[in-house]
Amino acid sequence: MPSTIQSVELRNLQIQDYKELKKSMIESYPEMEDSFWEEDQIENLLQKFPEGQLVIVVDGVVVGSALSILVTEDFAFKTRTYKGITGNYTFSTHNDDGEVIYGIDVFINPKYRGLRLGRRLYDARKELCDQLNLKSIIFAGRIPNYGKFKDEITPKVYIDKVKKKEIYDPVLSFQLSNDFHEVRVLKNYLEGDKESQEYAVLLEWNNVYYDDSPKLINTTKSVVRLGLIQWQMRSLGNLEALFEQAEFFIDAVSGYGSDFALFPELFTAPLMADYNHLSEAEAIKELARHTEAVKLKFQEFAISYNINIITGSMPFIENGHVYNVGFLCKRDGTNEMYRKIHITPNEIFHWGITGGDVIQTFDTDCGKIGIVICYDVEFPELSRLMADEGMNILFVPFLTDTQNGYTRVKHCAQARAIENECYVAIAGCVGNLPKVNNMDIQYAQAAVFTPSDFAFPSNGIKAEATPNTEMTLIVDVDMNLLKELHQHGSVRTMKDRRKDLYQLKKLK
Known part of the structure; x- marks a missing residue:
């Protein structure tokens, strides 16, 4: 090979x-x-x-x-x-x-x-x-x-x-x-x-669907299956141990026919245990040395398991700056990088993270998607710009240490689903890392949120994982329901904006 x-x-x-x-x-x-x-x-x-x-x-x-x-x-x-x-x-x-x-x-x-x-x-x-x-x-x-x-x-x-x-x-x-x-x-x-x-x-x-109407090969799917990975923070001896754990979950969600696997923000953090004698800022730079290897391995997994993988996020050094980035590793072998744009005070103080400056959507074999990392979902402008470009699914890898932090991510993600008439999938880390500074304990509950209308769950929650338990969440989302909502919904938040009074646009 x-x-x-x-x-x-x-x-x-x-x-x-x-x-x-x-x-x-x-x-x-x-x-x-x-x-x-x-x-x-x-x-x-x-x-x-x-x-x-x-x-x-x-x-x-x-x-x-x-x-x-x-x-x-x-x-x-x-x-x-x-x-x-x-x-x-x-x-x-x-x-x-x-x-x-x-x-x-x-x-x-x-x-x-x-x-x-x-x-x-x-x-x-x-x-x-x-x-x-x-x-x-x-x-x-x-x-x-x-x-x-x-x-x-x-x-x-x-x-x-x-x-x-x-x-x-x-x-x-x-x-x-x-x-x-x-x-x-x-x-x-x-x-x-x-x-x-x-x-x-x-x-x-x-073919159990023998009576269904015929279509053409490689058309965009109407029902997309999402595999969300609620990742347990645990001590890992080396990079191979992380790959072994990651492959276990990728194998599991792909075995159920998932089109996407979503990993959480900074799920590679257990590898920082080897650098705990350093300052937080130096430890995150050492962790960044693994990022290229992680990207290449996940690119291989995407091909081998025929699944699109959203790698959560990990530190990345460019021109002397540390960024919080992730990769969309597609099953066709290609990959694209995305960067966290809004950086929390904690990330700046302890790790010196720099925010990215590109707002983008990604074309996949399941339609157009958007990806924002944790804190980014609390800023509605990002996902609205993505929705204007045709995004139907927004993926949010996150990392929160307290329940109130998770609550901010959850409710903002639900708001993004309603206002942009799209699905929003979130996945975070659980557990603790006692041997890694600034990564004490994590709180998470993976979920998929929907718009709020008759075709969707009344509470806008398609599915939720068990809080603070390592597990996967497999969820089907129907793209045809979004098409119907855009045209005939009880309310049409994308169409009914008063563009005569206000507009939103990218500056670069």
């Missing part, structure tokens, strides 16, 4: 990708002769079903692909060989009226395995199946490890052992973990597949 990755893109295959596609296929199937499709075959496939041909592109290079055709369910179940399902590799079996996607190939270049890119391709296929209003996804999966057991057990026994996790198969284990169920064993399926002894398992994934 490359040491650094700048971008990851999932898109439809284009014929211009062929040379890189061929190279990755050859590297993916080293044990198989003629393991790649010819260019005219790919061109034919693109003509028949362009939407079904997907690629993963890392830093401009095609490193994986998922190829498919449409067939009828009856044809998929009756056809027993790869030649048969592909029409002797001509794809003449493709049927525009077919109600199922038949997967004919999925691979990830070995150099890029371990980043869950294969899972991303499978998820994209499922999304396509849903959006095209198709019944299911069917394909025959190889069982490449069966060759090691062929003299001991039958394919049926082998499959049962893989299902029970007594045997690991790199293909079948992965497919079963992606909610595919086996239909039958196929004999002599793929000619020349010595690893599988030419056996395959016919697998199916059923």
